[in-house]
């Protein structure tokens with residue numbers, strides 16, 4: 001079995017590549033959307049075919065690469081049956097088995113950090129990929145996303161600490177530069193759940209961590225519930241043609257713009273993005289079906305948008321939406337335009 005630990009510096013996330021060298025079949029555990037090109041290049045270099053991506057849970061700190069990898073490489077997206085994700089190709093639960101060539105893996109349900117957390121263990125019990133259930137001398141947090149210290153304690157003790165002491169633990173994150181550990185080591189040394197700590201001692205520790213909310217949670221969780229590709233909520237109609245899709249006029253600043261009349265007619269065929277602040281869109285009214293994505297968060301949110309779906313940006317007067325349209329054009333969105341005159345003009349019509 002080939003095994004590689006890959007790291008995303010921005011979110012301290014470990015991605016794991018597991019492959020059967022003989023058949024060339026491979027799986028990525030917890031791929032990060034920002035590392036898509038790195039991961040594809042490595043697969044190519046090693047002559048591997050990606051058959052599965054597996055998300056150990058619905059991540060709050062990064063967007064999964066599973067949806068885009070499926071698009072690019074034809075891999076199947078696997079998630080836990082209780083993760084609540086839509087559009088996964090395969091749902092696994094406690095006791096499920098997966099085969100990557102001749103490599104056999106078993107799934108253990110380890111809720112507590114989230115309801116849908118799973119741990120993946122090789123059939124020989126040599127390696128366990130624990131996601132955000134168990135870290136090196138730590139655990140996943142339990143203070144949001146259905147987190148429960150009691151459930152996490154039980155998961156770790158019943159599903160991970162029951163593995164042999166020499167099983168290698170590969171965590172979903174590490175924030176101190178550590179890479180892996182073993183079951184025996186964590187049973188002895190984990191300051192939260194090891195060394196004889198009781199369930200109530202663990203709950204006491206977890207309830208007083210006072211951690212900040214992850215920066216990307218509002219974008220990452222909704223995206224990850226759709227394998228990292230967010231469907232536009234405004235779309236209902238037939239797709240627009242690829243060329244000549246809209247009556248675009250460039251402003252003197254080079255901003256691609258469409259008229260209000262065009263938007264009124266075609267809004268069911270595009271992703272409509274209102275870039276005003278959330279309270280602004282709430283108090284001043286918005287167009288039905290738009291997604292409100294404040295200007296400062298568009299960069300991150302747009303990672304989870306299919307670049308082939310046209311995007312119309314909207315704001316109060318058309319200034320911010322124009323800037324965002326140019327920004328998205330630079331990011332590779334080819335069918336992008338700002339609604340000229342913004343909501344002021346829309347509401348006066």
Ligand SMILES: [Fe+2]
Nearest residue numbers: 058059060132
């Ligand atoms: Fe997590």
